[in-house]
Amino acid sequence: MLDTIAALPALVRTLLCVILVAILGYFNFVAGEDQPPYPFWDENYHMTSAQRYIDGIAHFEPHPPLGLMLIAVGEKLSGANANIDKQQLVVDKYINGDKMPAGFSFFGMRLMPSLFAAAAGLLFFGLMFSLTGNRLLALLFSTLYLFENAYIVHFRAVHLDSFQMFFCIAALWQFVRLWKREEPLRWMDYAGLGALCGLAIMVKINAALLLIMFPVLYFKDAFTQETPFSERPLDFLLKTGSTILAILVVFGIVFSLHTAIGTKMPDPASSAGKQDLENMSPIYKEYVTQGGAVTPGLVASVGRDYFKFMDKDHLGVPKLDVCKPGENGSHPSNWLWHHKTINYRWDSADGFTRYVQLAGNQFSWFLGLAAVIYSLMLIMNHRLNKLPVSDQKTYTYIELFTGLYGVFMLLHLYLGTQRVMYLYHYFIGLLITYILVVLCWQYLCNLHKATARIRVGSAIVLALCIIGTNQFFLPLTNHQPLTKSQCERRNIFSHIVDCQ
Structure with a gap:
């Protein structure tokens, strides 16, 4: 059988592997993602954030906007709860399960996390193929991702980690592909890798650890260059600048979308609205109340407000207490x-x-x-x-x-x-x-x-x-x-x- 598979054209073998990975990804991460029909863990938070995007309410969250906006896209596209009053979702930044709207379907809210989790399996297969150079081995080792129980249970819920994992695997795969090149890298290569890292960071901040890849990659790249040493500083500035610029462009696009979507003033009578209004700068409030163009200056101001809120929220997170009954945290x-x-x-x-x-x-x-x-x-x-x-x-x-x-x-x-x-x-x-x-x-x-x-x-x-x-x-x-x-x-x- 292995000899028969090996005799197939390379493109056919690749397509067969990709199809099988896609099927496994679908059944492990997507099929049945609307069960259980109850919110659990951080779903109680993220569903409220996604609904504020759907309702067009200006707001802040403890995590960057990208993953939360993608969750909202899934809910909006699915239309699963189009005829349900979801006002209760935006009253606070957390909703108890017993306060969920009657007849609420979790299909839409969990749709994009599940799809990104399945798609990340395809990227993992590509990464394995780049490392092993063998399609069958890459397929077999893709089981490490596809059949990881912790990934399955967490990624098919209304959580942010499947989005982050998708962009992280994409960045690591691109890093390996660039590392394998024998010729000097172009500034566009660094910019592309920077954009992928920026996308991962715009889901959850701890993906910033991926930035360590850039000095390592440039150190290797410097030894493959034929340019005179006197021209190296300019080359370093060009590639470093393109990386930083790509990350900033990603940040700018994400916060521009965040700003453009949130055109309604938060309700000062709600708990969530009070928190958001307390952290909105006069510039942000003026935009929401009076409208206007989404300018770079406005986006920068909104971004500053957002990160200040994130910093304030994280300061309020408790520390690990192993003596606390029911402590779920770990070292x-x-x-x-x-x-x-x-x-x-x-x-x-x-x-x-x-x-x-x-x-x-x-x-x-x-x-x-x-x-x-x-x-x-x-x-x-x-x-x-x-x-x-x-x-x-x-x-x-x-x-x-x-x-x-x-x-x-x-x-x-x-x-x-x-x-x-x-x-x-x-x-x-x-x-x-x-x-x-x-x-x-x-x-x-x-x-x-x-x-x-x-x-x-x-x-x-x-x-x-x-x-x-x-x-x-x-x-x-x-x-x-x-x-x-x-x-x-x-x-x-x-x-x-x-x-x-």
Whole structure:
């Protein structure tokens, strides 16, 4: 069978892989995304934000506007709640489940997060193909993303992380493609990568860690240039300037849309309206009340107001308190061990309980941890003990992504001292560990000169283990009914859920 597939034209093989990834992405992230028909975790916040965009109300939120606007687009396009009075959604910045409008459908609000999650699977396949150079291996290793339970349960809800993940994977894929080039890079290449990073940041600020890719990329790029040293400063300024300009353009476009959509003054009688009015500058208020053109100066003023609100809101976020009963937060150092899963919701009836549990694919999670440990040992042996490496190309990628993982952890260890953090804050770090899994596997295969059949066979075994583990925890992911004894079986390796 493998020989038959290998005989197909390259374009046909690529299309087959893309179609299969798209189908798996649809069934894992999109199908049934309107269940459960209740809000959970941050959905209670983000639905109110999206509705304010739909109603055209000027407002501020704790996160940048892009993801929230995309959620609103899904709700608007779906028309699922077109005939329902949703006024209650904009009264406060949080809505209790029992105050949701009667007959409300979650299909529209969850539509765009689910679609972006599925589309990110296609980007992950492209990234895997760039790293392995083999379509079948890229398909098999795409299971790391497609069958990650924590991604599925969180991304198919009214959350922002699937948008951020989409742009992060796109940026990492572009980074790898640029790194592989032997000729000097153009300023347009830096600008394109900068735009992708800007889009990720405009969903959630912690994606700013991706900016570390630019000095690393330019350092490598500088060694491939044939320009005289005297011309290097101009080249550096051009590429740095294009990167910064691309990010600023993204910021400007996002906040221009935010400004243009919000043409109605917040209701001063509502809790949400009071918060927004307190943080609106006179320039912003004048625009909303009197109208006018969306000028760069106005957008800059609105952007300043928005970021001031974000800063004020984050100052009010509590810090981790491990002694607090029911504390869902966790320390970043515990994320590596899959510690502190979160119960988003549970519903019991007739001896069965349905859970919405933020719990990951344990096999993949610990495989990622093993890849981090192996990568660190490999780097220390080479850099400190001067041991040679057998595959310089793959080793270089291991160093790059291990360094990026280190930046991620240092950033979030710092953030953990400022506010409470949760397991889903590890999602970008988890993604990097999955990239390291593939790189370490490739390095070991090259080290031991594994044949093509052994490579494919080992990748198939890993994929089957990933899928099998996913199916084992799937009831906790998809709100499927379990008896208490069935639930307790999911705690066999470590404590995942408090069974009811």
